[in-house]
Amino acid sequence: MTALTLSTSSAATLRADAVVIGVAKGPKGPVVAPGAEAVDQAFDGKLAAVLDTLGAGGDEGEVTKLPAPSGVKAPVVLAVGLGELPAEDEEYTEEALRRAAGVAARALTGTKKAAFALPVADAEAAAAIGEGALLGAYTFTAYRGEKNGKDGKSGKNGKGEPLGEATILGAKPRDKAFKAAAERAVAVAEETNRARDLINTPSNDLYPASFAALAQQAGKEHGLKVEVLDDKALLKGGYGGLMGVGQGSANGPRLVRIGYTHPKAEKTLALVGKGITYDSGGISLKPAGHNETMKCDMSGAAAVFAAVVAAARLGLKVNVTGWLALAENMPSGTATRPGDVLRMYSGKTVEVLNTDAEGRLVLADALTRASEENPDAIVDVATLTGAMVMALGNRTFAVMANDDAFRTTLHEIAEEVGEQSWPMPLPADLRKGMDSPVADIANMGERMGGGLVAGLFLKEFVGEDIPWAHLDIAGPAFHEGAPYGYTPKGGTGSGVRTLVRLAERTADGELG
Template sequence: MSVITESPSTLDADVIVVGYHSGGDTPEPASGAHDVDAAFTGGLAPTLSLLGAGGAPEEVHTIASLGAVPAPVVVAVGLGPAPTDGPVDSDVLSRSAGAALRALAARPEGAGRVALALPAQTAEQAGAVALGAHLGLYTFDRYRTGDQARQKADKAASATLTLVSSASGAEAAAERAAVLAEGVNYSRDLVNTAPADLVPEDLASAAQALAQEAGLGIEVLDEQALTEGGYGGLTGVGQGSANPPRLVRLEHSHPEATRTIAFVGKGITFDSGGLSLKPAGSMDWMKSDMAGAASVLAAMRAIATLGLKVNAVGYLAVAENMPSGTAQRPSDVLTMYGGRTVEVLNTDAEGRLVMADALVRAQEDEPDLVVDIATLTGAQLVALGTRVFAVMGNDDETRDGIVAAADAEGEASWAMPLPGELRAGLDSSVADIANVAGERWGGMLSAGVFLKEFINEGVSWAHLDIAGPSFNHGGPHGYTPKGGTGTGTRTLVRIAEEYARK
């Protein structure tokens, strides 16, 4: 993406994207759109009104310029009401830019050369527009066949973007946005990959390739090393599969860093539920149960690319949860890494088992902060739906700081408690703790309480449950495609940036 200051009404492009606000009898041009609007006799508003445009956020309408401007096509995207006390919200800009680029990418001729003349009066706005545009262009065509699929992929790859902005710092913001989008889209690719093509060894191999490309240190523990090291959660969950588990450790170090952060991602490459088998209708999207690990891997890539002055380690707890004659059974007792014992009452509560191993290992790096991210519970969807992830932590300041980081990145999250009384429900008659509570209520919170048991006193820790937002079952919206979303990647990078400044 290039950044220019010229008037969009004079640009040699295939498409100009402008913004419009709702209000009054007709849509009103947003900042950046005025020169293009003035080039049309009577402005664009009458034509937009005839098309039924009202300026609602993410509303997209395409207009032939008929020579009014050099670009043959003008795309007008809604931004909602014009703000009265400040600039247009960055999240609105990102999602609207994403909606516009999704519409353009769907054309037979592809997006082409696109000039973005949306509000970009500040560096933050410029970055938001750039991020939404990059994310909106995402496609996953790995399994499409034939000339049409190849042509579509070629057109998506050949799209060129120009951002119109005179804001100080716009170029740096656009460059950061490109790095973030590359990471998010990498995470989406992993989540969308068929589970037969992404067994634990494959995910570990993908991490090795990324580490070499990004200059990250990497260590991979295979099934023998996990057994010898006492990683009972990973080996227990993985023992029912023909594809053995892995624990991946990635490291970014900076000579000027004064802080260390650790990210831990759940990497269940397919979750059948094990012997506590899921219903068929709940299993078809369980290729996404490794979305937490994908987000950690993508975030580590972005952290390295941005050269952040922080020491960051990322752990991927990778296994496949399958039923077989060798699978773990309900009432088995596992000895976790570090020595604690867990009674497995439900083999479909496997994520917390692999995460517990990785959390204990991550604390050996003596981090200033540990953040885990996991598609951990169906209860998260019940509590917060499909677009908002939950944030829990062992102290309010840490938890609220993560929520603030997510909000700054335009990722919807909500602070949730870890009620102490839920710990009693995890008591086991034979082991130190059970992996599920005896009652169904508060399942998201009791899973967080379970993980908290593996956090040492004095360690700052937060837990992100992304079960719903990690995979979009419905139609695309804003910059979010159907399928894998890459949720959490940007929040992890923002956390790293904040610790790099401390």
């Protein structure tokens, strides 16, 4: 794990393997951003001209490496693009800093120590740089072979080894605001990376029971109360959704409750995560080409798990309860068939028209169970529908809710922390499409607007008068393309930062 430190040293005098500076896109060419003054001075004030000669323009994500001149102790200067130059009365946005730091950290893979001389206007800016660096430095090497070391990891600071230490310059190490901001950045980034590790772990190692065991282990480490219902307890308790999805697999389902409490908390949040550790589609088998990444169908549960641990690490004055609805959706002689009717934990019956619409079934049981504790709000997170990917693309998650104000709050929070989201409606007219001739409701409705139909289904299982929001993270949860900003290839940890900020705002009394 990359270490994060703060320093007020000059970018020219700090000993490091590389110094990172920011470059903005100005009207007449690249502009060296604040924080790099000492480095620019070592270039006799001609750093921008040198970068221009090398073809650097300051575009977001652009990286230019050049040898450091005399007067800079680090041997390498890495210039990273910040995008458009802000207006005179504006600062660089936290997200621009976060992305630039992430790009730089990834470019410095194998480096022991880097100094980040990016614009630091305040503690929040320093935290954004730190968070971006820690997220950008993420690597998943647990399954690399012997050539990378006996422990399955690459050699220390060798090829594939993440940046060893990121030092944020211009950040006062003894200032309470900077220290608190840095500690928050570390906790949030490390927990986001925990979620990424879970998502990237193959399903032969991460299945409901092993996922539950990891939650229990984290509970002991962070003082969390963890309760696990195994398949026998779920059957006895009438959890028809979880059992209906999980009964086709040799790996039985689990419902995990992981709770953080604060003695002075006045509000309680319930977070519910879809945890399908592998999704074959069940009897409604997915077509070829759609199975290879289905280890990521537990991304919602990973986000919830990580967010609860982050709340504990930050000591937030709010109670946060995470519900991990864990199951493996497999086809077998014992699997639920299309046309079967399940009796859910709520008592409602559901006609299963498509066994590949399984996430809403496990979430329904967990939502009902979470509602029994009467929290002040519930948020569920799920890689729920391909329809929402079609609607919003691969980088934006949907926000639906039974309360317009709560939906707006979640959308604003997501944008604030740098997670792209978009508010979506729950049109009442789509509910009729889920009418069933044999059960209270079917698990499928109209094909058009399928992501909204799924949201309407979940709404049926939320307790009365409890504000609820649904985050469909099917698009951004797993990134199959080239890394960008601080987003790696593979699991992204989508939703973690939004949930943590929601918990913070709730602790601060901002949740009505």
